[in-house]
Amino acid sequence: MARPFVALALVCTLLLAGIIGTPGAAARGPVALTIDPRTLAASAPAAFLAGETVALWYNQPDGTATDFGTTAALADGRLGWTLDPTDFVAIPLDAVNLVARGWLSGQEAVHTFPGAGTWRNAAPCVDRPGSPDTAGVAVCDGTSTWQGPLLEGTTTYALTYTVDAAGVLAGTLDETFTGTAADGVRGTIHFVETISLTPTGPDTYRVYVAATATDGTGGFCHVTGRLAFGGVYSLATGLGDGPFLGHLALPEPCR
Helix, strand or coil: CCHHHHHHHHHHHHHHHCCCCCCCCCCCCCEECEECCCCCEEEECCCCCCCCEEEEEEECCCCCEEEEEEEECCCCCCEEEECCHHHHHCCCCCCCEEEEEECCCCCEEEEECCCCEEEECCCCCEECCCCCCCCCCEEEEEEEEEECCCEEEEEEEEEEEEECCCCCEEEEEEEEEEEEECCCCEEEEEEEEEEEEEECCCCEEEEEEEEEEEEEEECCCCCEEEEEEEEEEECCCCCEEEEEEEEEECCCCCC
8 A cells, every 4th residue: 555655755756856847847947949030940959858748839919829739849858840831921920929838847948039120112102104094093113121120121112003082092012122131141032912001191191011922032032921011101202111020931942
C-alpha cells in the first residue's frame, strides 16, 4: 500500500528539481520568437522542454486571442518550424503579436509584428484624357511615398474609379512599389487593390485601400501578402495620407 506514496514523492522530487514541468509554470519571462521574412522559418532559443507540444496563437488590439495551431519543441529545447505562407498572410493585419507557449513548461516565445507605416501621395492623381468616359468611369495616374517598419519606398499607380450620387468614390488600383523591406531586401512589388473614398465633410474623405501582392522583382520575387491603408484625402488639394499595416512573405528564394 506504500507504493502510491513513493510515486507521489518521486514526482514531487522531479518537480522541485525542474526535470519535469507543470502546465502554466513558466520558469522565466518570454523569449524572442523570430520569423524570417524570406523563408517564414520561425525559431526561438532553448527555453522549452524537449519535445513538448507548444500552442500557438495571435493577439489583436482588443484582446482577442486566436488559435494558430501547435508545434513541438526540438530535442534541445529550441523551437524551429516553418510557417505556411497562406496561413501567415491570412493573420489579421492589426494583429499585435504571435505567441508560442509550452504546454508543460509554460514557457512563452513572442514575435511582435511590425507597427504601422505611413503613406502619402506626393501629388494629385491626374485624370487621363477622356476621363470620365460616357459610362462615368475615370482613370488617373499618380505616385505615393511609403515609410515604415514593413516597407519604405515610392509607388506609381493607375486608379480606375467611379463616383456615385452620394459622392462615394469606389474603384481599383494597379500599383507598383519600388523600395526596401525591413531586412534590407530591395526590388519592386506589384499590388492589385480596391479603394473607397467616403465623404466625411465638404472637402474631406475617409480612405480605405485593401492591397494584395501578386508578384515582384529583385529581392521580392515570389512575394505574397496583404496590406491595408487608411487615412484622409482632401478634395481641395488632391492630397492624402494615413497609416498602413500588412503581412508580407517571401517563401521561395530568388533565382
